[in-house]
Amino acid sequence: MTTKSSSIPQRSAWIEIDVSRLKKNFDYILKDKPPSLNILSVIKDDAYGHGVKTISKIALEHGIREFGVTNLMEALEIREVSKSNKILMFGCVRDDEIEACLDLQISPTLHDIKHAETWNRYCKSRDVVSNVHIEIETGMGRYGVRYNEAAELISKVGEMSNLKLDGIYTHFAMSDELDKSFAHKQLNRFHSVIEDLKKRKIHLPELHTCNTGGFLDLPQAHFDKVRLGILPLGVFPSKVCRRIEGIEPVMTVKSKLAMIRELEEGDNAGYGLRFQAPHKMKTGVIPMGYGDGFPRVRNNGRVLIRGKSAQIIGGNAMDTILVNLENIPEAQTWDEVVIMGCSGDETISVHELAELKGSVSYDVLAGWRHRLPRIEVEINSPGL
Ligand SMILES: *Cc1c(COP(=O)(O)O)cnc(C)c1O
Numbered sequence: 001m002t003t004k005s006s007s008i009p010q011r012s013a014w015i016e017i018d019v020s021r022l023k024k025n026f027d028y029i030l031k032d033k034p035p036s037l038n039i040l041s042v043i044k045d046d047a048y049g050h051g052v053k054t055i056s057k058i059a060l061e062h063g064i065r066e067f068g069v070t071n072l073m074e075a076l077e078i079r080e081v082s083k084s085n086k087i088l089m090f091g092c093v094r095d096d097e098i099e100a101c102l103d104l105q106i107s108p109t110l111h112d113i114k115h116a117e118t119w120n121r122y123c124k125s126r127d128v129v130s131n132v133h134i135e136i137e138t139g140m141g142r143y144g145v146r147y148n149e150a151a152e153l154i155s156k157v158g159e160m161s162n163l164k165l166d167g168i169y170t171h172f173a174m175s176d177e178l179d180k181s182f183a184h185k186q187l188n189r190f191h192s193v194i195e196d197l198k199k200r201k202i203h204l205p206e207l208h209t210c211n212t213g214g215f216l217d218l219p220q221a222h223f224d225k226v227r228l229g230i231l232p233l234g235v236f237p238s239k240v241c242r243r244i245e246g247i248e249p250v251m252t253v254k255s256k257l258a259m260i261r262e263l264e265e266g267d268n269a270g271y272g273l274r275f276q277a278p279h280k281m282k283t284g285v286i287p288m289g290y291g292d293g294f295p296r297v298r299n300n301g302r303v304l305i306r307g308k309s310a311q312i313i314g315g316n317a318m319d320t321i322l323v324n325l326e327n328i329p330e331a332q333t334w335d336e337v338v339i340m341g342c343s344g345d346e347t348i349s350v351h352e353l354a355e356l357k358g359s360v361s362y363d364v365l366a367g368w369r370h371r372l373p374r375i376e377v378e379i380n381s382p383g384l
Pocket residue numbers: 042044090171210211212213227228229230231237
């Protein structure tokens with residue numbers, strides 16, 4: 001059988017990426033930031049499930065010239081949109097990935113002298129100079145050279161013929177909560193490295209420490225550049241961090257009402273007999289489930305139909321969510337169902353779903369599976 005995928009009708013569950021919102025969010029961020037502060041757009045994990053190409057294209061239109069990724073596939077996708085912009089790879093690059101990084105002109109993060117020497121050797125053999133960043137471990141306990149050993153490494157890398165130190169950075173473990181004491185501790189450690197480098201008269205490249213939480217709440221930590229992932233997507237990382245007026249979520253998750261049915265008193269619904277109708281009632285069947293990244297819930301959570309809340313009943317399946325339609329008698333088969341986003345005056349936020357999932361907003365955004373098609377839409381609401 002030969003069927004062109006483009007001729008297959010779209011499935012009844014999908015993700016809308018509102019490009020007009022995304023543009024406005026970048027506008028509001030650019031207006032909020034100090035003029036000299038640069039932005040690096042973090043698009044790891046397929047731009048938190050929003051699509052690398054969509055986000056990087058709009059970021060480029062807003063003058064952003066550098067991207068952050070965690071693997072080669074993401075870098076490759078950016079290169080399809082932009083040949084020349086800087087790409088910083090977080091984490092560790094394996095030796096067998098170096099050639100590909102050089103082909104794609106990716107700046108690696110270096111963490112130790114052996115790693116730096118290997119890079120320098122590869123660059124020398126190709127007669128190229130590679131931009132590199134050094135990450136300083138100040139309290140996250142993962143990548144980077146420990147702060148008290150950092151100046152030594154930075155000084156040695158500065159002497160390597162085919163490496164150009166383009167940035168020095170660290171990453172906050174807790175930047176979006178009220179208690180900023182640990183962020184300050186990390187910041188002090190970072191400053192101690194800078195002081196040491198100044199004493200050694202080492203030229204300082206771009207310095208950067210902030211993710212979204214730091215950008216919003218730690219202006220004293222901005223340095224030359226901030227690395228923003230979640231904020232342009234319209235989601236604030238916590239309930240307590242500073243808000244920028246006008247920023248709204250870019251992603252909406254939708255489905256349709258595939259079937260409306262009548263349960264008799266005592267009828268069951270769903271796997272594991274988790275729900276039994278207390279009386280005759282109207283219910284709806286929605287053709288998506290945990291196979292799409294929806295949390296596995298039991299008689300918990302809700303969806304929106306015609307601007308009203310419909311409670312989830314029973315345990316959702318891989319491809320099915322069952323809802324109570326008692327309060328929405330006007331509901332019709334194939335009505336639109338909002339899983340995450342707005343309908344009328346009602347909103348199901350990413351934070352509400354994060355609570356349902358027992359996780360964080362980042363995980364909910366990035367957790368929607370790729371079997372849900374991503375569709376770019378432009379819903380023109382009044383902006384700047
Ligand atoms: C993911 C990540 C960011 C972006 O964090 P947000 O809170 O989404 O802005 C910044 N820096 C590093 C090193 C990261 O891994």
